[in-house]
Structure formats: C-alpha cells, structure tokens
Amino acid sequence: MRLAFIILLFLSFSFLQLQAYNKKGLNAYKKLCVQCHGGPFAGAGMHTTEEWEDIQSNSKTPLLDIHKNVADAMEKFESALNKKRKKYLFKFLINNASDAGTVPGCDGNYCGQD
Numbered sequence: 001m002r003l004a005f006i007i008l009l010f011l012s013f014s015f016l017q018l019q020a021y022n023k024k025g026l027n028a029y030k031k032l033c034v035q036c037h038g039g040p041f042a043g044a045g046m047h048t049t050e051e052w053e054d055i056q057s058n059s060k061t062p063l064l065d066i067h068k069n070v071a072d073a074m075e076k077f078e079s080a081l082n083k084k085r086k087k088y089l090f091k092f093l094i095n096n097a098s099d100a101g102t103v104p105g106c107d108g109n110y111c112g113q114d
C-alpha cells in the first residue's frame, strides 16, 4: 500500500514536470525566436501571461505585426511559422511568462538558460 502511494506520488510528480512546458512550443521557439531573443524561458519571460494573451488575441498575425520592420524575422516566419506551430508557441510563451512562476530545470529537452 505504502509502495503504491510512493509510486503514485512519483508518477504525479513526473506528470507535473512534463506539463511545465510543451515540447512542441519549446521547439518552435528554438527554431523561430532564439536567434534574436535568447533562450526560450528568457524569451517567454519578456511578457506576463496577460500580455502574451493580449498579443495573441489582438491580431490574427501578431508575430508578423510586431516584426513587420524586422526583415530577417519576417523571412523566417514566412518559411516556418505555420498555424499549428503558432498555437504551440503561444502556449509555451503563456505557460512560461514572467509571472508564471516556472523555474526551468534540466531534462531531456532543455537545460540552463539558453
């Protein structure tokens, strides 16, 4: 019984860890944003949850709007920012916003600040 409890505790803990960020969003960030905005958690920390939500909902093409004067970014987005990826990316940004309280640790996908 006690062992079952410990296993359950361990499982729920690792589940929480997995939920701390989504891998697809992290990868989208790495592909599209790292070059100019630094590590994924630093990038997500540019804004609070509410700010990211506003940015996401203010426009159908929020990232294009923000970067319309940044030719390199526009080029990158044009080739690689599809709808699905945008969804995952915003999920990642919102979940890891400056006020989200996420403390990035090390796992198979990510370690450190960049």
Ligand code: HEC
Pocket: 029, 032, 033, 034, 035, 036, 037, 046, 063, 066, 067, 069, 070, 071, 072, 073, 076, 089
């Ligand atoms: C080629 C470089 C480049 C890439 C790639 C890039 N950005 Fe930017 N980003 C900039 C620059 C330069 C600005 C400032 C634009 C301005 O002020 O006109 C900016 C501004 C922003 C802002 C507004 C800053 C603020 O203080 O509100 C956000 C948010 C942002 N970027 C998010 C992203 C995200 C998310 C990605 C990945 C999808 C990304 N950027 C990819 C260069 C880039």
